[in-house]
Amino acid sequence: MTALVHYEFVQNALLSGALIAVVAGLVGPFVVSRNMSFAVHGIAEVGFTGAAGGVLFGVDPVIGLLAGAVLAALGIGTLGVRLRDRDVAIGSVLAFGLGLGILFLTLYTRYATEAFTILFGTITGVSRGDLILLSLLGVLTMAALAAISRPLMFASVDPEVAEARGVPVRALSIAFLLILAVAVAEAIQVVGVLLVLTLLITPAAAAQKLAVRPATASLLSVAIAVTVTMAGIVISLVTPYPASFYVSALSFGSYLGARLVGPRLALRRYRLVS
Amino acid sequence: MLSATSRRAGAGTPAVRLDRSTLVLGGTTIWRDLRLEIGSGEFLTVIGPNGAGKTSLLKVLLGLLPADGEIDVLGRPPGRGNPRIGYVPQQKAIDPDLPLRGRDLVRMGLDGARWGPGLGSQVVERQVAAALSSVGATAYADAPVGRLSGGEQQRLRIAQALIGDPLLLLLDEPLLSLDLHHQREICAVIAGWQRDQGGSVIFVTHDINPVLNMTDRLMAVVGGRWAVGRPDEILTTTTMTELYGSHVEVVRVRGRVVVLADTGDPLGSHHDLAALPEQLQAGV
Numbered sequence: 001m002t003a004l005v006h007y008e009f010v011q012n013a014l015l016s017g018a019l020i021a022v023v024a025g026l027v028g029p030f031v032v033s034r035n036m037s038f039a040v041h042g043i044a045e046v047g048f049t050g051a052a053g054g055v056l057f058g059v060d061p062v063i064g065l066l067a068g069a070v071l072a073a074l075g076i077g078t079l080g081v082r083l084r085d086r087d088v089a090i091g092s093v094l095a096f097g098l099g100l101g102i103l104f105l106t107l108y109t110r111y112a113t114e115a116f117t118i119l120f121g122t123i124t125g126v127s128r129g130d131l132i133l134l135s136l137l138g139v140l141t142m143a144a145l146a147a148i149s150r151p152l153m154f155a156s157v158d159p160e161v162a163e164a165r166g167v168p169v170r171a172l173s174i175a176f177l178l179i180l181a182v183a184v185a186e187a188i189q190v191v192g193v194l195l196v197l198t199l200l201i202t203p204a205a206a207a208q209k210l211a212v213r214p215a216t217a218s219l220l221s222v223a224i225a226v227t228v229t230m231a232g233i234v235i236s237l238v239t240p241y242p243a244s245f246y247v248s249a250l251s252f253g254s255y256l257g258a259r260l261v262g263p264r265l266a267l268r269r270y271r272l273v274s
Numbered sequence: 275m276l277s278a279t280s281r282r283a284g285a286g287t288p289a290v291r292l293d294r295s296t297l298v299l300g301g302t303t304i305w306r307d308l309r310l311e312i313g314s315g316e317f318l319t320v321i322g323p324n325g326a327g328k329t330s331l332l333k334v335l336l337g338l339l340p341a342d343g344e345i346d347v348l349g350r351p352p353g354r355g356n357p358r359i360g361y362v363p364q365q366k367a368i369d370p371d372l373p374l375r376g377r378d379l380v381r382m383g384l385d386g387a388r389w390g391p392g393l394g395s396q397v398v399e400r401q402v403a404a405a406l407s408s409v410g411a412t413a414y415a416d417a418p419v420g421r422l423s424g425g426e427q428q429r430l431r432i433a434q435a436l437i438g439d440p441l442l443l444l445l446d447e448p449l450l451s452l453d454l455h456h457q458r459e460i461c462a463v464i465a466g467w468q469r470d471q472g473g474s475v476i477f478v479t480h481d482i483n484p485v486l487n488m489t490d491r492l493m494a495v496v497g498g499r500w501a502v503g504r505p506d507e508i509l510t511t512t513t514m515t516e517l518y519g520s521h522v523e524v525v526r527v528r529g530r531v532v533v534l535a536d537t538g539d540p541l542g543s544h545h546d547l548a549a550l551p552e553q554l555q556a557g558v
Contacts, residue, residue: 154386160363164336165387166355208373217373
């Protein structure tokens with residue numbers, strides 16, 4: 001099995017997988033605390049349309065994916081100003097985006113296999129060029145997140161006080177949507193459009209069952225995301241089944257485990273009535 | 275931290291001043307020609323039925339809502355991000371799974387608005403610890419906020435508001451959904467802060483009774499009309515009837531004030547000024 005590491009496609013897969021998992025693991029806790037699972041899903045599906053459009057117009061699908069995701073994020077941010085509007089805005093943007101995707105699919109007949117790989121992920125298809133692009137985007141995302149993490153956290157858990165204290169709540173919400181768009185485009189490389197939540201929600205959800213400090217929750221979320229991604233890729237290399245399946249199965253397993261262990265940990269720590 | 279004496283040096287300027295202020299929201303006049311001055315160290319209680327604009331007053335002072343007229347808060351026009359204003363908004367449920375300790379919530383009041391990830395420092399930790407102990411929340415400072423009781427969460431929110439060392443404290447229904455015991459404790463924390471630091475307080479409530487003896491002046495807002503004065507000037511049948519525009523009876527039962535609207539009065543469907551149901555229970 002160690003011989004596999006000498007193949008370039010294996011190196012690319014493991015390197016990009018690790019990087020993407022770190023980004024997803026860091027973004028995840030904010031997605032969970034801001035209740036944005038549906039936004040992640042919407043951004044991913046419009047990203048799919050972007051990739052399909054990219055293939056149709058002869059642009060790199062990764063660029064198309066990114067463009068679609070960013071446009072979806074901006075659309076959701078503009079239409080869903082109030083929390084009450086957000087679900088409806090996401091649903092509308094998502095439906096229109098998928099409609100376009102179907103149009104592109106019909107226009108470009110060779111598209112079926114490419115659509116399949118974007119929907120379900122192709123981590124072993126990542127080229128050296130993709131790896132460089134993904135690394136660049138990943139580093140940018142992490143730097144941006146580090147810069148806004150403190151006021152973003154304030155705005156996420158305590159929006160009224162944060163606003164009174166001068167935190168630009170609305171601008172931060174747009175900035176986070178853009179960060180999320182890049183993170184989603186990255187996660188799609190590993191698990192595909194339909195399974196992005198398995199990297200952007202599940203590790204963070206598992207982490208928050210186990211941790212009580214914001215920093216610990218982020219670290220745990222990254223650790224879980226990286227572990228399930230690495231393990232998923234390695235297992236898929238030695239078996240005939242896709243990495244997406246293993247990553248999502250391991251991720252779900254970690255969540256179930258955290259749900260079992262978490263409450264006991266909490267009781268032992270604080271002796272609180274649950 | 276400023277000492278109480280150095281704060282009093284600036285006692286000449288009022289903490290809050292509104293002159294001929296009018297606020298209209300969505301076509302409804304919330305208040306018209308409001309004149310209000312709150313001296314430094316003064317405790318103003320604001321009462322009124324739901325939707326009368328009590329929260330709007332706090333939002334105007336915080337710079338979150340624009341209003342007409344001359345408005346000064348701590349000597350300057352209202353604007354977001356004034357660290358000398360402590361704010362405790364109305365309580366809201368917190369997800370019990372949220373990975374956030376009481377300590378973290380309080381710290382946000384100190385440096386939550388700053389950019390960058392914000393690594394801990396001993397100075398910050400000491401300030402947080404001091405704020406926690408000043409409200410008596412040290413015992414549960416490391417538990418997840420969402421798993422604490424309403425009273426415990428409220429103490430943490432007050433610590434969060436006080437950690438920035440404010441001169442003015444704005445509290446929006448801080449006693450809502452707390453039992454009598456916790457109401458008294460929260461009131462004691464606020465009174466203690468005011469005594470030690472000499473700050474000003476605006477306390478929004480629908481029930482005057484828990485804060486009646488702390489209140490220097492009382493403001494009542496009802497349907498665009500307002501009245502400000504000593505509690506015994508405002509809590510009279512004459513003033514209240516004038517404010518409500520229909521007959522309202524103010525009675526005192528066992529040292530507590532009850533405001534009774536006539537039955538059949540459309541205002542009776544609102545929350546009565548002094549939370550009638552609680553009064554009936556307390557009076558039995």
